[in-house]
Amino acid sequence: MFGNSTSQPGSLSRRSFVGLGALGAATLAAALTGCGSTGGDKAAAGAGGSGTPSYYPSDYSKLIDASKAEGGALTIYSNTDQENWAPILRDFKAKYPWTKVSADNLDSDEVFQRQLSESATGKAPADMLVSNAVQAWSSYASKPDTLMAYDSPETKQLPEFAQLMPNVWAMSLDPVGIAYNSALMKDAPTSIADLAKAVSANPGSFKDKITTRDVKGAWGFSVSQAFAQGNPDAWTGLDAILPSARPETSSGTQKEKILSGEYEAGFFISSAVGYPAEKASGGLLKFVLPKDGTVVLGRGIGITPKAPHPATAKLFLDFVLSEAGQNAVAEGGLSSYRDNVELTEGRHTYQEVEKLAGKDGIIRVPYKVVPEADVTAFVSKWNAKLGK
Template sequence: MFRTSTFNSASLSRRSVVGLGALGAVGLAAALAGCGSSTGEKAAPGAAGSDTPSYYPADYSKLIDASKAEGGALAIYSNTDQENWAPILRDFKAKYPWTKVSADNLDSDEVFQRQLSESATGKAPADMLVSNAVQAWASYASKPDSLMAYDSPETKELPELAQLMPNVWAMSLDPVGIAYNSALMKEAPTSIADLAKTVSADTGKYKNKITTRDVKGAWGFSVSHAFTEGNTAAWTGLDEILPTARPETSSGTQKEKILSGEYLAGFFISSAVGYPAEKASGGLIKFVLPKDGTVVLGRGIGITPKAPHPATAKLFLDFVLSEAGQNAVAEGGLSSYRENVELTEGRHTYQEVEKLAGKDGIIRVPYKVVPEAEVTAFVSKWNAKLGN
């Protein structure tokens, strides 16, 4: 049923969803490039600094000095919650004390709409964009001069999947799962098919009590479309679930309504919300990865073409991709993907997702634009199945 993918410490291959525009097979069956022992090595004295890895440019200190001259301010437009950002911003400031980062939490589509509208006026205050709305990112980044060209020294230390598009990297690789109220649903739905079986056994109980993401938004479309492309039996289960479901525009709203009991469960919930919600609720909300296909989205990060603080933006990007940055990413509830991330309680990684979902159960979503006609047809089909 699935196209295969493997990911381990020795080798990596990517399971690609076909049909998302001209995706092609972004094949990865090569050894991990540059994940060797140099990650933890320090620069020679007098190079870029005593705490800078040896593989950084010898003149990296000039970038640090330029950030100081900029004043260290940094503005990020993102669709990422503050609880996810907190450890990243804390550790970045600890490393570069003169910096001050502002990370807005916008809707998935708003990240790019705001950047484009402000750029049109000639006043674009954002230095960086961060979002896991694949369709919106791919559409934005495919335009000329939409991003600043930068060759991060961390890139060669990362697996190939870290580069989502030219000048767009994965800050995290976040799975999409099922969240449910454990006080109201005694048995965990282990897959979309399993949830469909539960719903069809008691449609009266579950009518308007299931939530999913609005597919008219870029994020909701990306995950829903990817699941149907990556699982040949997807519509069998969805045909049972969707008549009982109501769409929401954010995982945060879904979380709150599942917690209150307005919804019993939700599917295609971002782990960036699901993992922290499970911890914060003391297990009242449970978050599981569907065994019949777990969609994984890269949370893209890139520097705007006319960033007011380009040096600080480059420092921030390098930090996020570094071993220290990826540890902070995991601490904040996102799923890091770099080797040597400390796996303490509450931290999650792509490798863990593969273990839980199964190596053949991961559906990765390449950053490619889906043709508008295909989007329209999918949205119409999906919404026609939703209940009133």
């Protein structure tokens, strides 16, 4: 279904970070406290070239010159909306005016399927891949020769968990929440348990009025399984909700159907869609982080092994991880994680998620491949609850 490889570590309780192993919640919290540059991006320009931080390599200007020689073109395959990309691409071009970035918005699994199929033909135009479909990313990156090796100078300025896998970094750390139509649901569901109580109290009115993600897709599987593993009481609520729910393959589709009233609410909605939709809807759509466990996904970014424009791809990766890049990430509706991001209205950060959901309520998803047998068992159980 998603491929097979190494097995996933045993799950931890919700009051820790699923699959983080020795890092642990306490270490992660400490890392977050000290993460980010201390004004590094605003430091005096280093020897690497005009405008580069002092901690960049002394010969970084050669990478800039190489990007100019490439023509500055860049193709990105991603499952990220144009609304999320807009500030990032705007600020990257402002810093490197000769660049021209094309960021395709594909389905979560299609990002990797397309790259693999095109690589097999010897004609792969993508320079970079961006996706928060953890299972698909992990399966793809576990194969040989699927990523270019690169050591970003920003890595040491970031918390340890920023590098999700070798040569894969977190562009953002995005929470997954509940979205609901405030005109149809007067009582805000602040948790999966709340939503389950509402459905149980009036199952007839909620029949086919709740949406969740299709667990046959890599993204839907990752978030659903993470919640089920990270919350010991998860199935109590899910057992009540799933018989009334209908699966969809994208958060964008879920958003539109919640706004139209086809659905009253949806759970496991990406904040990359939920946050901007709440702002644009004038209050009709509300987006909340479940108090009984908020799943957080790293949105992975990496460079393809035979990127047609490798220098520009490296510049882009460094920019996205930088202080300026993380501010643009937050402006676009994704959740940045550097501790010096400007918290103006409409911007969201991982630190904010900690405050809203509580550090003990965060369920982070490790970039590990789940064995195919475990995937099949979970999908079968989930779909049986849906009545599929």
